[in-house]
Amino acid sequence: MRAEVLLAFLAMAAVSYGIRVAGFLVGGRLHEHPRLRAALDQLPAAILIALVVPLVARGGPAEWLATAVVAALAWFVDLLLVPLAAGVVAVVLLRGVL
Amino acid sequence: MTLFSKTAAGAQAAFIAGALRCAPVALGVLAYGLVFGALAEQAGLSFGETAFMSAIVYSGSAQFVALGIWTLPPPVLALALATLLVNFRFFLMAATMGRVLRGWSRPAVLAALPWVTDENWAITMAEGERRHWGAFFLGTGAMLYVTWPTASLLGYALGAVVTDPKRWGFDFAFTAVFVTLAVGLARKHRAPLVWIASAAGAFAADRLLAGSMLGSSAPVLVGGLAGALAAALGPKARDAR
Numbered sequence: 001m002r003a004e005v006l007l008a009f010l011a012m013a014a015v016s017y018g019i020r021v022a023g024f025l026v027g028g029r030l031h032e033h034p035r036l037r038a039a040l041d042q043l044p045a046a047i048l049i050a051l052v053v054p055l056v057a058r059g060g061p062a063e064w065l066a067t068a069v070v071a072a073l074a075w076f077v078d079l080l081l082v083p084l085a086a087g088v089v090a091v092v093l094l095r096g097v098l
Numbered sequence: 099m100t101l102f103s104k105t106a107a108g109a110q111a112a113f114i115a116g117a118l119r120c121a122p123v124a125l126g127v128l129a130y131g132l133v134f135g136a137l138a139e140q141a142g143l144s145f146g147e148t149a150f151m152s153a154i155v156y157s158g159s160a161q162f163v164a165l166g167i168w169t170l171p172p173p174v175l176a177l178a179l180a181t182l183l184v185n186f187r188f189f190l191m192a193a194t195m196g197r198v199l200r201g202w203s204r205p206a207v208l209a210a211l212p213w214v215t216d217e218n219w220a221i222t223m224a225e226g227e228r229r230h231w232g233a234f235f236l237g238t239g240a241m242l243y244v245t246w247p248t249a250s251l252l253g254y255a256l257g258a259v260v261t262d263p264k265r266w267g268f269d270f271a272f273t274a275v276f277v278t279l280a281v282g283l284a285r286k287h288r289a290p291l292v293w294i295a296s297a298a299g300a301f302a303a304d305r306l307l308a309g310s311m312l313g314s315s316a317p318v319l320v321g322g323l324a325g326a327l328a329a330a331l332g333p334k335a336r337d338a339r
Binding site: 001002004005006007008009010011012013014015016017019020021022023024026027028030031035036038039040041042043044045046047048049050051052053054055056057058059063066067070071073074075078080081083084085087088089091092095 | 119122123126143144146147150151154155156157160164170171172173174177178181182185186187188189190191192193194195196207208211212214216220221223224266267268270271272273274275276277278279280281282283284285287289292293295296297299300301304305317318319320321322323324325326327328329330332
């Protein structure tokens with residue numbers, strides 16, 4: 001392995017790790033205030049939705065319909081694999097049609 | 099003694115449950131790891147370097163961006179800065195990990211934090227508070243930490259055979275996973291103001307900052323903070339005070 005390549009990857013790893021440690025420490029501080037704790041408690045749902053929105057928005061009609069299929073299934077089935085498999089199959093079929 | 103082994107058995111069961119819950123997601127990660135490995139080979143990385151990168155950087159989005167700006171000698175500062183921007187969303191995710199790792203020693207927390215990534219963090223949060231939640235999280239992390247480097251090396255070996263995940267709908271796998279988990283969380287905790295604020299923030303950030311260096315972090319940061327702000331100002335926060 002080339003030394004300069006190793007150094008580059010180590011720098012990337014250190015930055016990735018530092019971000020997480022800093023986030024964890026700040027999260028611990030926020031937890032001490034009631035109002036900020038309410039924000040922290042809702043943060044996971046907010047992040048999840050924020051992950052989804054661009055993925056869906058960047059798609060087209062095929063992706064939007066497949067997303068609707070996934071969301072409907074997810075509401076009724078408590079098993080990740082079912083909506084996931086249905087969504088992947090649906091998007092392949094819909095892309096062929098639309 | 100009995101109490102101790104009972105706890106250990108519970109933690110072990112939670113670890114396995116986490117790993118299994120993450121298995122469907124691992125298929126999506128596998129598909130992307132194959133693509134990454136093939137691209138790493140084209141970029142001129144060696145087999146060992148690809149393995150090392152996937153094992154220690156361990157971040158799909160940052161690694162793809164790195165290949166995009168790759169030169170020799172590597173632009174270390176640019177790579178570090180790109181990683182900071184692309185991965186800044188992990189700051190918010192790690193901030194929510196206090197509840198999951200409650201009661202853990204400082205060294206144990208520091209050892210677990212590298213495993214906070216989008217998919218297994220989301221699965222851990224969707225699982226919700228449970229006994230041995232931290233062990234469950236470790237299980238989800240272990241599943242992906244085995245998958246990502248393995249897939250990278252497979253992709254490296256197989257080369258360009260696997261560079262089109264779109265053909266098999268694998269590009270939609272992550273959308274499906276996040277939609278499913280979001281619906282699950284939304285069903286448990288109704289907070290429509292938070293959802294609207296988050297969705298609006300993420301959409302606006304994606305439109306305005308698409309193609310910027312922030313990449314996938316921008317919508318998560320803006321949407322996540324907008325949702326959290328709505329929660330802090332909302333009626334429930336007032337009651338809590």
